[in-house]
Amino acid sequence: MISLEHIRQILLDRSPATLEKLAGKAAQLTQQYFGRTIGLYAPLYLSNYCGSYCTYCGFHSHNRIKRFKLTPEEMRQEMAYLANQGIENILLLTGESYQLTPMEYLQEAVGIANDYFSSISLEVHPLETGQYAQLFAGGVDGIAVYQETYDRKLYSQVHRSGIKADYDFRYRAPQRAAGGGIRSITLGILLGLADPAEDLCSLYQHLRLMEKNYPGVEYSLSFPRLKPIKAKDFVKASVDDATFIKIICLTRVLFPRVGINLSTRERPWIRDHVLGLGVTRLSAGSNTSVGGYTLKAVDEQDPQFDIEDHRSLAQIIAVIKKSHFDPILTDWRRIKNPSALYSSWQKG
Amino acid sequence: MMETIEPSISDRPLKIAGKEFSNRFLLGTGKFKNKKDLQDAIAASGTQIVTVALRRIDLERHEENILEYIPKDVTLLINTSGARNAREAVAIAHLARDSGYGDWIKIEVINDSKYLLPDNEETVKATEILAKEGFTILPYMYPDLYTARALVKANAATVMPLGSLIGSHQGLQTREFIQILVDEIAVPIIVDAGLGAPSHAAEAMELGAAGVLANTAIASALHPAAIAKAFSLAVEGGRLAYLSKMAKSLPQANASSPLTGFLFEATENF
Numbered sequence: 001m002i003s004l005e006h007i008r009q010i011l012l013d014r015s016p017a018t019l020e021k022l023a024g025k026a027a028q029l030t031q032q033y034f035g036r037t038i039g040l041y042a043p044l045y046l047s048n049y050c051g052s053y054c055t056y057c058g059f060h061s062h063n064r065i066k067r068f069k070l071t072p073e074e075m076r077q078e079m080a081y082l083a084n085q086g087i088e089n090i091l092l093l094t095g096e097s098y099q100l101t102p103m104e105y106l107q108e109a110v111g112i113a114n115d116y117f118s119s120i121s122l123e124v125h126p127l128e129t130g131q132y133a134q135l136f137a138g139g140v141d142g143i144a145v146y147q148e149t150y151d152r153k154l155y156s157q158v159h160r161s162g163i164k165a166d167y168d169f170r171y172r173a174p175q176r177a178a179g180g181g182i183r184s185i186t187l188g189i190l191l192g193l194a195d196p197a198e199d200l201c202s203l204y205q206h207l208r209l210m211e212k213n214y215p216g217v218e219y220s221l222s223f224p225r226l227k228p229i230k231a232k233d234f235v236k237a238s239v240d241d242a243t244f245i246k247i248i249c250l251t252r253v254l255f256p257r258v259g260i261n262l263s264t265r266e267r268p269w270i271r272d273h274v275l276g277l278g279v280t281r282l283s284a285g286s287n288t289s290v291g292g293y294t295l296k297a298v299d300e301q302d303p304q305f306d307i308e309d310h311r312s313l314a315q316i317i318a319v320i321k322k323s324h325f326d327p328i329l330t331d332w333r334r335i336k337n338p339s340a341l342y343s344s345w346q347k348g
Numbered sequence: 349m350m351e352t353i354e355p356s357i358s359d360r361p362l363k364i365a366g367k368e369f370s371n372r373f374l375l376g377t378g379k380f381k382n383k384k385d386l387q388d389a390i391a392a393s394g395t396q397i398v399t400v401a402l403r404r405i406d407l408e409r410h411e412e413n414i415l416e417y418i419p420k421d422v423t424l425l426i427n428t429s430g431a432r433n434a435r436e437a438v439a440i441a442h443l444a445r446d447s448g449y450g451d452w453i454k455i456e457v458i459n460d461s462k463y464l465l466p467d468n469e470e471t472v473k474a475t476e477i478l479a480k481e482g483f484t485i486l487p488y489m490y491p492d493l494y495t496a497r498a499l500v501k502a503n504a505a506t507v508m509p510l511g512s513l514i515g516s517h518q519g520l521q522t523r524e525f526i527q528i529l530v531d532e533i534a535v536p537i538i539v540d541a542g543l544g545a546p547s548h549a550a551e552a553m554e555l556g557a558a559g560v561l562a563n564t565a566i567a568s569a570l571h572p573a574a575i576a577k578a579f580s581l582a583v584e585g586g587r588l589a590y591l592s593k594m595a596k597s598l599p600q601a602n603a604s605s606p607l608t609g610f611l612f613e614a615t616e617n618f
Contacts, residue, residue: 032568257464330403
């Protein structure tokens with residue numbers, strides 16, 4: 001495994017030649033293992049209720065925003081909109097509220113999403129293994145749970161209260177998800193919070209731990225850069241574009257088969273240029289507000305973060321094709337996920 | 349004008365489950381930058397068997413349907429990519445048949461996302477179930493003799509051992525074990541995975557493989573149709589070399605005049 005010193009050395013190296021060499025290797029490996037394809041997905045925010053106080057997040061419990069969650073009818077409306085755009089791979093998100101978006105709510109949303117999408121992922125509060133197993137049986141293929149930062153001291157400073165303040169419960173969430181049968185797990189760090197070299201090193205260790213213990217899971221990584229919320233900046237340790245690209249390329253070189261996601265937090269200029277350098281999935285046509293696709297006018301929206309790439313799915317597809325990549329909307333065919341296999345676990 | 353001499357060796361077509369194929373090159377359809385490249389690669393190679401992951405077929409709505417780019421006279425081999433165990437592979441096969449994609453199934457059961465190595469035990473289980481249900485099963489496997497025998501016993505139509513790790517382009521890293529399968533297994537051995545160059549495909553055919561499947565090496569080349577044709581020609585060349593009973597490499601020098609040849613001469617010289 002690569003050392004922290006080595007990661008730091010690579011990230012601090014400002015030489016264009018070094019970056020080019022790294023990018024060349026990353027591009028070659030990406031093409032070798034993923035070909036010229038880019039997966040596409042869209043986020044759908046179900047609720048902005050949140051019981052955690054995370055200083056950098058637009059949904060945190062102390063923030064005075066209009067709180068609401070989608071009703072089943074509203075979910076259908078938002079989902080139908082995205083499905084009509086061509087989205088097959090949906091990421092359902094909530095704030096972290098065990099009370100207001102409990103399991104029953106998530107299960108209902110997943111049940112509805114089954115009618116519209118071939119692949120369903122969740123980015124919600126960490127759950128217990130039995131709950132992940134229930135969601136898997138209900139049709140959930142993927143779980144995204146980011147540690148945000150692996151710096152425990154900083155973690156407790158920025159996650160001040162709520163369930164998210166429990167570092168270890170969150171750290172073990174991917175293990176519980178894998179134990180519940182989830183096929184695809186995304187880990188990530190929020191760039192801009194802590195020393196990127198340290199967080200990257202810890203993320204790689206977390207991923208290796210998962211790979212060794214749950215080899216059947218498909219892993220992806222995300223590197224969201226902390227964004228302003230309604231123009232208010234929370235960045236503590238800025239990660240510039242060159243460092244960001246190096247993080248993607250280094251990850252590809254160290255983990256040739258791992259998926260790398262890139263959201264609309266990033267500018268079109270960055271997103272267009274990193275195709276082929278390691279990124280395997282892009283979000284497209286995204287809105288980060290609850291009801292943002294069809295229910296709320298822009299001036300009524302309270303986004304989790306400000307997005308930078310406002311292009312539609314069709315526009316993103318055109319860009320991908322122009323760059324000689326195949327945009328992949330369908331990469332999953334639902335079969336009934338087994339609940340019986342995991343029921344013994346739940347009983348235990 | 350120089351006379352062209354055709355070799356007198358004749359070959360039988362590759363026969364799988366009673367169906368005959370004159371071309372022994374099989375093509376995978378993933379990772380191409382567009383469907384046109386795939387279509388051109390099929391045409392240029394003359395492949396007669398093409399494998400498609402069920403998970404990549406979007407019949408409902410949005411994408412260009414990949415099946416529209418595969419000629420009707422090409423045999424469609426649906427693969428179970430994404431299956432982590434026998435149960436899931438069986439479910440995918442059922443879905444494929446119910447969707448009207450036929451009953452030729454390449455079983456891929458992979459429960460390791462780092463190396464993408466197939467799970468032989470689960471592959472045998474899935475083969476047993478599906479072959480009994482009348483599917484034609486071409487199982488992808490790690491080249492192990494016992495597994496190959498179990499697959500044959502389960503009525504697999506072929507055995508498809510990996511040459512090296514999927515997408516690695518490392519060629520025949522499992523050469524010795526594939527040779528054992530070629531020597532011992534009665535059904536066609538089709539080498540799949542890890543072949544990065546036409547020379548790798550030729551090598552597999554020289555060993556006596558009945559066919560070769562490639563995907564990444566073709567999809568990721570700058571000119572997919574050209575490399576697909578090169579693979580097909582290499583497969584043909586390797587096959588001809590195998591049929592020619594070419595001399596195999598030996599661990600030490602071998603005298604070109606046999607040392608004991610005099611014993612078999614017609615008459616004594618003294």
